[in-house]
Amino acid sequence: MPEHTPAPTPSRAVYGFVLYLCCYSALALYFVWAIIPDSFLHSLGLTYWPQKYWAIAIPIHVGLAIALFGAVIYPAINLTMTPPLGDLRTVTDPHAVSLQDKMVPEGGIPPVSDIPISQVCRHLYMDPN
Structure with missing residues (x-):
């Protein structure tokens, strides 16, 4: 062939x-x-x-x-x-790399990964105090 x-x-x-x-x-x-x-x-x-x-x-x-x-x-x-704005596919996909599974030593640089949307929202919109 x-x-x-x-x-x-x-x-x-x-x-x-x-x-x-x-x-x-x-x-x-x-x-x-x-x-x-x-x-x-x-x-x-x-x-x-x-x-x-x-x-x-x-x-x-x-x-x-x-x-x-x-x-x-x-x-x-x-x-x-294009999926609607409320669809989960607009936030993440099957190829997302999570940092939760990797151990990062104290003071070390974390590997490249996707930031979870909940962490982004906490950092942007919650009271920093």
């Missing part, structure tokens, strides 16, 4: 080069269709082409769709996946 890796291989290089050529050929064909007058294309025997309106309308519609997705839809998807 072949290994799935993003490393370059000869077959990927060939596919990439063919895709590169196809994209530039399609771009050249698009510019030929958009810029050359219909009368010249008809004289060559090329009669079935979309209206020139679509040469401007399609890029505008694609750009608007990308902008709408980036400004409205993508943030809305992220907001729907």
Whole structure:
């Protein structure tokens, strides 16, 4: 079974080069269709082409769709996946490291760990006296 890796291989290089050529050929064909007058294309025997309106309308519609997705839809998807403020997942997660299990010598520097929310609230909001 072949290994799935993003490393370059000869077959990927060939596919990439063919895709590169196809994209530039399609771009050249698009510019030929958009810029050359219909009368010249008809004289060559090329009669079935979309209206020139679509040469401007399609890029505008694609750009608007990308902008709408980036400004409205993508943030809305992220907001729907965010847990509510009262959920415990906003405070801790399964990967949290607790300091309670580790012994710290007197005057020593404790290892990196997560501070429990109760300790944070005591330090911030309770009377220090």
